[in-house]
Amino acid sequence: MGDTDKPQVSYERIEDGVDSKPQEYRKKLEQNSTGPWYFASNFLLFWALLFLAVVVPLLYRLPVANTIEDASKGGFIAERAYDNLYEFDKIGPKVTGSDANENKTVQFLLKELALIQQSVLDDYFDMEIDVQVTSGSYLKSEIIYMYRAVQNVIVKLSPKNSTSDTYLLVNSHFDSKPTSPSAGDAGHMVVTILEVLRVMSTTKQTFEHPIVFLINGAEEKSLLAAHGFISHKWATFCKVVLNLDAAGSGGREILFQTGPNHPWLVDSYKKNAKHPFATTMAEEIFQTGLLPSDTDFRIFTQYADLIGLDLGQCFNGYVYHTRYDRIDVIPRTSLQNTGDNVLGLVRGLSNATELRNLNAYSEGHAVFFDVLGLYFVSYSESNGIIFNYAVAGATIVLIFVSLWRTASASNVFTGHVVGWFILILVLQVIALLLGLGLPVVVAYLFDKYGLSLTYYSTPALLIGLYVCPSLIGLSLPSFIYLKLQRDDKVSFAKQLQLVLHGHATILALLGFGLTLYGLRTAYVVTWTLVFYIIPLAINLLTTLHDRGFAWTGVLKAFQVIPFLYNSYLFYTFVVVLTPMMGRFGLSTNPDLIVSALTALGTIFSLGFLVLLVHISRRSSLIFLGLLAVTALTVYTASSTQIGFPYRPKTNVERVHYLQARRVFYEYDGTVSKDESGYVFDFQDRRGAAPLMGTKVNLTGLVSMKSDCEKYMMCGVPLNYKSTESSRVNGMWLPREQPIETPSVPVLELLSKTVLADNKTVRFEFNLTSPDQTSLLIQPYEDVTVSNWSFLLSLLESKTSSSSPFCINISYGIDSSPLNFFIELTKPNGDFKVPLFKIGVSSLFIHSKGDALSLKLAASFPSFAVAIQFPAMYQRYIY
Structure with a gap:
């Protein structure tokens, strides 16, 4: 039949390993199957731009501030709260025992409460005001904290003719540290309480359970006034607390403690917080006691057996407890964000049916997190454990199926592929250790030479100091393996897929271990894996798994979600914790903490994605680029004024x-x-x-x-x-x-x-x-x-x-x-x-x-x- 009857060479089939053809065909195919030399740099640049375009704006997003003209809508009015904050700020530092705290601030609060009381809808609500002068003592860490005649300003707002004996407690404090006007900590929360009280008492939207608003006068001195409130006549009826505090000024407030137990509280937050910002990870980090902060929430849960939610301002901690904690660093939009959430929570909790019988809803904890501030996810800890194990197990099963498919498509024994995969798995363990270890080594060396905290006022240095070394560590072992391996039976595309499977296997084992240990933060690992096994399942159910690099398209599309969330999560912690590094004292190397945190963020955000740079024919260029950025950053941080940690007023x-x-x-x-x-x-x-x-x-x-x-x-x-x-x-x-x-x-x-x-x-x-x-x-x-x-x-x-x-x-x-x-x-x-x-x-x-x-x-x-x-x-x- 002539030339047309000759069998045609199918490069695709050669790539799949079905036809055994001369080696030059395979080499030609693999060269044509990889991307151009500039693929790797553009690929990483895309994700960097996505982070800047989506994550950063959403992290700092705040709602439009309501003005007095919006009062008829029955919502929180940031303009009124801001006016109150201006007067609060003018008083200056309010240290317990000072005239400013014990007289001027108390009189300011009583004056505002009197104005609110004049406008109360008497047909709907009863409002009582009390000033408690309390004395007592408690034991913490083998130290007795004794207090005498500290003051609390307390308001009870009750529905008309209420018979409920279960109260909601809303707490914050008006005292300050020495020198601080305390506009953020916690004037922001004090004026939020005043405005929430004003709105609730002047609108006809009623509620079931009375609300006690406690504005206490001695929190900064070891949480004394909160302990003193326990002896108040209304305290025994308070069963749930909404605690409001701050470790920063301006921005969004984060939910960082819940319970203990009572997962319904998180459900209430989900339903009623208009601008969710929360994570189980923050709760578990805070409750380790490693952070140099504490709140009244501990007093209420430990000494009064209350349950509740703990919210705090967390951005711009640089001014926290300094003379720069003033009103000029707090925008009205920040007050609106907090006010919307607190008003919604107070209304929701004061109507919660769970308050009628709290014991019936006391079991277990909750896993919770917001997604870019747009959506809130929560589920019970018990369901989370099942989910974690299921995802880890599904990951292992699907990877085994993929190995079998790879062996079948490559016309080799499954044991042959498994053997290579075990080697890859070992290399990926090394990669994870390098991805975490190289940034820590940089941090150690900087500290050794007296250069810690170089990123304190210039966070962009974290990219070169820690992110780039982490990316190098994550991808270097697989880069060496793919360059040196001589397995001609399994294609390059499938070898790369095995590398990603190795990373996923380690995450699955990590998720299993964290869950077994009892950490709810394992959800981060689980959800990262979810968006790996879904595209893997899709690729396995179609022919994409066996068609060269076609499987990478589905994977990259699904990786957008874990990249956005994980980078948002860890960037949040970097933003919140970096200012705290200026308060950890001489004995702790803060760079080790920040470097490890940044490395973990890099691993979870880009762990799968950075491995795809090997598709490029010149992937070595990306390593040189990352090394160049690191070298330039090290020079800048160590030898120029940019690396000096402090700046007047803003980063002191x-x-x-x-x-x-x-x-x-x-x-x-x-x-x-x-x-x-x-x-x-x-x-x-x-x-x-x-x-x-x-x-x-x-x-x-x-x-x-x-x-x-x-x-x-x-x-x-x-x-x-x-x-x-x-x-x-x-x-x-x-x-x-x-x-x-x-x-x-x-x-x-x-x-x-x-x-x-x-x-x-x-x-x-x-x-x-x-x-x-x-x-x-x-x-x-x-x-x-x-x-x-x-x-x-x-x-x-x-x-x-x-x-x-x-x-x-x-x-x-x-x-x-x-x-x-x-x-x-x-x-x-x-x-x-x-x-x-x-x-x-x-x-x-x-x-x-x-x-x-x-x-x-x-x-x-x-x-x-x-x-x-x-x-x-x-x-x-x-």
Whole structure:
């Protein structure tokens, strides 16, 4: 029949491995099947542009702010809330115990509440206002937190003739840290509560359960006022709490704690929050206790057995607890976002049928997350476990089917393909370790050479420092394998598919392990796999799986969703946690945290996609490009001003220190030490280094480690929230002139009485001190504290005999002297020798200090914020 009767060579069939033809055909086919040299760079550029065009705008998206003209619609009015915030901000810092907090702010709140009460629809609602003055104490981490006369402003809004004895509690706080006007933390939430109360009390939309709005006056001092509320007459009826706080200013508020248990609360958030922003991952990270923050939510759930939701402002944490936390960094749109959500939640929760019988809905936790702020996903933890295992199992099964199909299409034994796949699996384990490890190595080296936090004010540096090394690590092992492997029986396209299967297999095993460990955050792994196995199933059900690189088209289309979500999720954490790295102290290398977080984001967002660059004939160029970006970034971060962490006003260095005087009295009443200086508690890894070479005179600055080994709590005043790490890493700058404190605390021994058993002695004291004072009590080895005026539970639970007892005392509107007693037991009954040491640590938070201290504070550079005040430490021996 001539030439037309000769069989035709089918390159496609050769690619599938069905026909066995000369090797040159195969090489020609593989060359023609790969993309052009510029494919890899354009491919990665596409995903970068997609991130910038979709993820970033949606993360920062805020609703249009309502004005007074919109009041008739019955919604939250950001303009009114902003006007209230302006007045709140004008008051200035509101430290518990100060006139600004105890008088000016309370009067501001009562004035606004009186205006709201005048407009209440009396036919529909009853409104009651109460100012609680509360005292008490509680135990946390072997420290007693004692408070006296702190204030709460409380409002109860009830439907007319309500018979419900189950109340909803809505809480925030109006006090602040020293120097901070607290517009964000938590003035933003305070004015949100006022506006929500105004809207609900002036619209005819009723509700079933009474609502208690608590605006408490002592949160920053270890959550004291929230604990004090537990004794209020309305507290026993409160069963669910909506807690509102902040670790930043402006932007969206995140739901980061729920429950405990009661997954219906998450369902309520899903139904009623207009602008969802939440993730189980945030909840599990926060509840590890690793972050330098806490909220009243812990008090309500731990001490009052409440359940609820914890929401907080989280963006722009750079100004958090500084003098720059002002109204000018909070847009009205941010208030509208929070107001819409809180109003919806308060209305939803106050009508929740679950409040009628909470015990019936108490089982289990929830898995929850928002998708780009557009949609909210939630399901029970039990369903999540089943889902995680099912997806992990389906992944393994479909990959095995794919291996079998590959062997069949390639006309080889399945064992042959499995053998290569095991090698690939090992290489992908190495790839994941490199993808995570290379950024961590960069972080370690930067920190080793004193260059930590280079990204602090220039987050774009994270791309070159951590993202690019992670991409190199993820793709390098497979790049080497695909270049060196000599398996002519299985095509290049299918070898590449095996590489992606290897990555998926590891994720499946990871998802299985995380679920078995009990982490709900495993949902991230599961949903990433879902959008791999769906296109895999489609490819297997069609001929695409066996047609060269045709399978990549479906995969890339489906990868859009996990890329957008995972990059959105991890970018959120980078944005939120980066400012916190300026508050982790000297002992923690924050770069390790940020590098690992960025690497995980890269792995989950681009783990499958970056492997597709091997399709390009010149994929080596992408490695050179990534290396070039990393090298340029390393140079920029280490050798130019761009890598300097701090910027005035926007990205400041926090410098906490005390103007400290310490006096040591011996057993006979003589003074063995009386010296003054500045006690520095540096808030970030760089410590004093950025201040060297500036106008600040730090000559003589020394470590306090030796003092910490000799004296109780290092023998210096305890800072506002002093931790063991901050004390041990503290620095002492001596000063010749004595520190001038506003007053001198007085500890007066009233009596010393030996009790009837002749083995116990009772000391009674009177203490006159400022509103922030700590007592340290250290008995000698043969002496036991058997009774005292404070919580007895500390005497029963204290595990370490070497560390002193610590009682932190805070006053609100009552700073009268404190009377207390201590009873000590000694087996031999000899009480004519030293029995115990007692330290009095006093902070004069409301004073700026003497002239010399003010001169030092004024010498700090513009990029540093000094947070300081006078303090005194007195050590006695009795």
